[in-house]
Amino acid sequence: MAEVRLEHIYKTYKGGVEAVKDLNLTIRNGEFLALLGPSGCGKTSTLRMIVGLEQITAGDLYIGDRRMNDLEPSERNAALAFESYALYPPLTVHDNIAFCLRARQMDPGEIKRRVLEVADMLEIRDILGRKPAELGGGQKQRISLARALVRDPDAFLMDEPLSHLDAAQRAHMRVELKRLHARTGRTTVLVTHDQLEAVAMAERVAVMNFGVLQQVGTFDEIYNHPANEFVAGFIGEPPMNFLECEPTSQDGQTALRATDGSFSVTLPGELRARVEGQKAGRLKLGIRPIDMIAAPKANGNGVVEIAGNVYTYESLGEEGQLAARIGSNEVIVVTSPDVTFERSQPVWLQLRTHRIHLFHGDTGVAL
Amino acid sequence: MHPRTRKALTSIFSDGFLLIYFLFALFPIVWMILVSLKSTNELFTTQFVFTPTLENYQAIIFGDPRAAAGVVARVDFPRNFLNSLIVSSGAVVVSLLVGVPAAYALARYNFKGKDTLAFTFLSFRFAPELVVIIPLSLIYRQLGLYDTYFGIIWVYQLVTLPLLIWVLRSYFEDISPDVEQAAMIDGYPWHQIFMKILLPLVRPGLAAAALLAFVFAWNNFIFPLVLGASNVQTVTVSALGYISSAQAFFNRMAAAAVIASVPQMMLALSIQRYLIRGLSFGAVKG
Numbered sequence: 001m002a003e004v005r006l007e008h009i010y011k012t013y014k015g016g017v018e019a020v021k022d023l024n025l026t027i028r029n030g031e032f033l034a035l036l037g038p039s040g041c042g043k044t045s046t047l048r049m050i051v052g053l054e055q056i057t058a059g060d061l062y063i064g065d066r067r068m069n070d071l072e073p074s075e076r077n078a079a080l081a082f083e084s085y086a087l088y089p090p091l092t093v094h095d096n097i098a099f100c101l102r103a104r105q106m107d108p109g110e111i112k113r114r115v116l117e118v119a120d121m122l123e124i125r126d127i128l129g130r131k132p133a134e135l136g137g138g139q140k141q142r143i144s145l146a147r148a149l150v151r152d153p154d155a156f157l158m159d160e161p162l163s164h165l166d167a168a169q170r171a172h173m174r175v176e177l178k179r180l181h182a183r184t185g186r187t188t189v190l191v192t193h194d195q196l197e198a199v200a201m202a203e204r205v206a207v208m209n210f211g212v213l214q215q216v217g218t219f220d221e222i223y224n225h226p227a228n229e230f231v232a233g234f235i236g237e238p239p240m241n242f243l244e245c246e247p248t249s250q251d252g253q254t255a256l257r258a259t260d261g262s263f264s265v266t267l268p269g270e271l272r273a274r275v276e277g278q279k280a281g282r283l284k285l286g287i288r289p290i291d292m293i294a295a296p297k298a299n300g301n302g303v304v305e306i307a308g309n310v311y312t313y314e315s316l317g318e319e320g321q322l323a324a325r326i327g328s329n330e331v332i333v334v335t336s337p338d339v340t341f342e343r344s345q346p347v348w349l350q351l352r353t354h355r356i357h358l359f360h361g362d363t364g365v366a367l
Numbered sequence: 368m369h370p371r372t373r374k375a376l377t378s379i380f381s382d383g384f385l386l387i388y389f390l391f392a393l394f395p396i397v398w399m400i401l402v403s404l405k406s407t408n409e410l411f412t413t414q415f416v417f418t419p420t421l422e423n424y425q426a427i428i429f430g431d432p433r434a435a436a437g438v439v440a441r442v443d444f445p446r447n448f449l450n451s452l453i454v455s456s457g458a459v460v461v462s463l464l465v466g467v468p469a470a471y472a473l474a475r476y477n478f479k480g481k482d483t484l485a486f487t488f489l490s491f492r493f494a495p496e497l498v499v500i501i502p503l504s505l506i507y508r509q510l511g512l513y514d515t516y517f518g519i520i521w522v523y524q525l526v527t528l529p530l531l532i533w534v535l536r537s538y539f540e541d542i543s544p545d546v547e548q549a550a551m552i553d554g555y556p557w558h559q560i561f562m563k564i565l566l567p568l569v570r571p572g573l574a575a576a577a578l579l580a581f582v583f584a585w586n587n588f589i590f591p592l593v594l595g596a597s598n599v600q601t602v603t604v605s606a607l608g609y610i611s612s613a614q615a616f617f618n619r620m621a622a623a624a625v626i627a628s629v630p631q632m633m634l635a636l637s638i639q640r641y642l643i644r645g646l647s648f649g650a651v652k653g
Contacts, residue, residue, distance in 0.1 A: 053548050074554030086545035090567035100553035147549075 002064030002154040003029045004050060004187055009059035011045045011211075019045040021211045023059070027155075032181045032188045034202035036195060038234070042211035043191045047157050050189065051080045063154050074103070076155075079148035083160040085140045087132040093143050094119075094128040100151045118150045121180070138169045145177075149184065156188045162197060174200045195235055207231050229364035232286050232357055238321065241331040243285045244361065247275050256285060262327025263306040268353050274367045275358065282361025289334040291355035294322050296339065298348045306349045313341040324349065396628075403621035410618050423622035431619070442608040444623055451601040451627065453516055454591070455584040458523035459577050465524075466531035467573070471565075473532065474539035485536070492529035496589045499525075504593050514596040522590050527580035534576035538569040574641040582631050602627040 004027040011020040020042040027033045035043040048054035050061060052073035061068045068076050088096050094115055101111045119125045122142040132140060141161060148156060161177070162170045178201050181188050192198050198205045199219045206216040207230075215227040226232035232240045245256040250264060254272050257264040259282065267275065275283070298305060308326040313335075320335040324347050333349060341347060358367040402410070404419040426432070427444040473485050503522065504513070512518030542565060550560040566573075588603045595604070602623060609620040635642065 051552060053551070073548075073552040078552075080549070080552055082545045082549060084543055084545045086543060086549040088546060088550070088564050090564065099550070099555075103554035147553075151553075 002187060003027065003062075004155050004189065005060075005062040006046070006050070007060045007062070009046070009049065009061065010057045011042070011049060011054065012057045019211050020049070023211075023213050025206055025213060025216065027187055027189055030185045030187055031204065032178075032190070032202045034190045034192055034198035034205045035208060036192055036198040036205050036234075037208035037214075039193055041208040043193075043208050044159055045211075046208070047080070047159055047189060047191045050076075050155065051078045051157055052076050053080075077151070077153050078155040078157060079151060079153035081141075081144045081148045081156075081158045081161050083163060085132075085144040085164075087140060087143055087147075089132055091131075092128065093124065093130055093132065093135075096132065096143055097128075097147050097150050100147065104151075114150055115146075118146045121149070121183070122146045122176075137164050137166075138173070141165060141169075141173060145180070149180075149186075154187065156184075156186045158188070158190045160192055161190070162192075162194075170197075177201055195237070207234060209234070225366070226286075226357065227366055229284060229286070229359045229366075232359070232366075236288055238289045238332045238334070240286045240288050240357070241329075242359075243287070243326070243329050243331070245283045245285045246281060246361075247283065256283065258327055258329070260327040260329070262308075262329070265304045265306070265351060265353065265356075267356070271353075271356060271358060271367075278360070278367055283367070284359040284361055284364070286357035286359060287331075287351060287355065289321070289332045291352045292331070292333045293350040293352075294324070294333045294335045294339070294341070295348050295350065296341065296345065299350060304351045304353050306351065308347055308349060310341045310343055310345045310347050312343065315340060322347070399621045399624055402618055403625050405618050407616065407618060410616075423618045424626075427619055427623050427626070442605050442619075442623075444602070444605065444626075447600050447602045447605040448627065450516075450599050451585060451603070452630070454519045454523060454599065454601060455581055457516065457520040458527045458584045459581045461520060462524060462527040462531045462580055463573075463577060466528050467535060469528075470532045470535035471539050474536045475544065485532070488529045488532050490529075491525045496525075500589060500593050507594050513594060514598045516599055519591055519595055519599050519601075522594055523584045523587065526583045526587055526590075530580050530583065531576045534572050535569055538572040539565070542568055571641040574638045578634055578638055578642065581634060585627075585631060 006023050006025045009020055009023040010018070012018050023042075023046060035046060037043050045054060049056050050063075050068075052068070052071065052075075056069050063076060063078060088099060091099065097115045097118065098111050101114065115128070116125065119128055122145055124139065124142050124146060127135060127139060132143065135143070141164075145158075145161070148158075158177075162173050165173060174197060177190075181201070190198065190202060195205075204216060204218055205222055207214040207222060209230050215222050215231045217225075222231055223235055226235065229242065233242065244259040245265075246259055247254055248257040248264065249255070250257075250266060253266065254276050255264055255266045256275070265285070298307070306326055308324040308331070311323040311325045311330060313320060313322045315337070317337070319337060320340065322333045322335050322341055324331055324333060326349070331349070335341070359365065360367060401415065403423055404421070405413065405417050406420045406422060409417045427442070431442070469488075473481060507513045507518055507522075510518075512521065546564060547560055550564055551557075555563070585601075586603065587601075591599060591601045592604045595601070606620050606623050606627075609616040609623070
């Protein structure tokens with residue numbers, strides 16, 4: 001077990017595509033970290049650089065205290081569970097798992113012991129004699145995990161491990177993987193584009209976009225204090241609403257007015273201070289769909305309300321999802337099942353103002 | 368009509384069709400065997416009813432008394448048979464050694480002119496041999512390759528190599544690179560990955576393509592005819608010797624053909640398990 005440290009890592013592919021730019025990230029010893037981002041964000045490139053399948057263009061990679069840049073994949077003691085499982089079709093499940101141990105000329109008795117141990121851990125002991133082609137996705141997944149774990153790696157890497165499983169298996173494997181990590185205490189990196197996966201399993205989440213690390217933190221940190229507009233919009237379902245605003249003075253106090261003039265909101269003290277401190281021009285107001293309350297009538301007793309029109313409404317049983325037009329913007333609101341809405345009907349949205357996020361209008365950086 | 372009756376009828380028709388095709392395909396072989404058992408007197412006068420004799424086989428294997436008497440050209444069949452074996456298996460072995468890495472490279476790596484190169488290999492196969500045979504024979508005479516095993520094996524690459532490369536290429540393309548990378552992480556050098564993981568996966572294609580290549584090489588006529596003489600004469604060419612200006616000994620020729628087809632049939636039967644899967648899985652795809 002060891003810490004994995006990436007210092008100023010760059011990856012530029014032939015043809016000039018910059019997959020990873022100046023990545024600084026430390027995965028602590030024994031930590032479960034998820035690399036999260038949309039496809040093409042550089043997360044898989046990062047993983048492949050750690051395991052050694054991809055050359056590092058610039059920067060330093062350490063696992064433990066050893067610099068890994070120039071070592072062969074087999075010398076790094078990092079194990080990778082592939083998205084496609086990449087099992088060896090001609091070999092039985094047992095031999096698949098034992099394959100890497102045999103490469104090290106390990107004593108046959110010891111190989112047998114370790115294969116059985118890891119097979120028990122992943123509950124695949126009964127299929128050790130079968131060939132991969134005879135098995136289902138969930139079982140293949142377990143074998144690929146067993147194969148990665150059997151050699152006792154310093155770093156355990158997983159590339160979209162659940163993407164080929166059906167929904168029920170996925171939920172089950174999420175729990176399994178978490179249990180596995182708790183049991184082995186191994187430094188683990190999970191690459192995924194699915195925030196639910198990342199949040200359910202990992203202790204910390206690193207969000208990447210366009211090859212740049214956006215933010216690293218616990219789910220609470222990235223959800224409640226997103227570093228920029230991308231992270232705010234990427235994390236959370238349905239995604240955060242963004243409204244273009246500019247600071248204005250209202251009754252002698254700084255408030256926000258929509259760029260298209262459709263609404264204005266007063267801000268709680270702390271946010272107001274930040275807006276004043278920034279002297280920013282254009283801003284983006286971010287508010288999550290669950291941080292607004294939709295009502296068919298104005299409440300009127302001093303709360304911040306925005307008037308709009310219902311664009312679409314769908315009842316999802318336990319909750320409703322409302323799309324409302326406010327001036328030229330469209331916002332999504334999660335509504336309670338008690339109220340229903342009709343298309344084109346007027347609607348008032350109450351904002352939980354302390355849940356407002358503000359971003360710089362040009363750079364998208366959080367205020 | 369009841370579905371079950373329809374199913375039974377379909378099955379009868381398809382079986383019947385297959386049977387007819389089977390007879391049709393087998394007839395030349397049966398005819399060849401029949402002719403090979405006829406004496407020269409009965410050759411043109413009988414069809415299915417005759418007194419079978421092994422004199423043709425005796426003659427081609429142990430020498431023809433009439434050749435000794437100068438009536439027909441001397442044909443050293445055992446020697447020609449050996450020549451055929453040497454050049455055909457030699458050509459397949461060389462094609463395997465060259466073609467497997469070439470197929471792998473064409474499947475895995477992206478390089479400039481990759482598709483052009485692959486197509487060039489293929490074009491060797493469908494370019495008519497007659498187009499190149501005259502320049503080739505001039506070149507061969509100058510290089511001293513005329514009438515040598517090496518020369519024939521070399522020119523047979525035009526026949527055997529394209530087939531092998533194209534079949535194996537699609538096999539290699541079907542193997543996920545992830546598998547190789549997983550084995551790399553597991554700590555295996557490339558040649559071991561190839562032997563332990565890749566080779567078992569391409570084996571059906573390898574067997575089928577090698578067999579077909581062998582058959583094509585064995586059957587080739589024009590290359591050994593023009594580029595070889597007595598030293599490397601193969602059975603396909605030497606069979607001509609049974610036709611003299613005075614008389615055509617089709618019975619001798621048939622006996623030679625029966626013996627010459629034995630290795631191919633044995634090979635095909637021994638690997639027919641791979642043959643169907645090998646060609647339908649690999650070659651048909653895109």
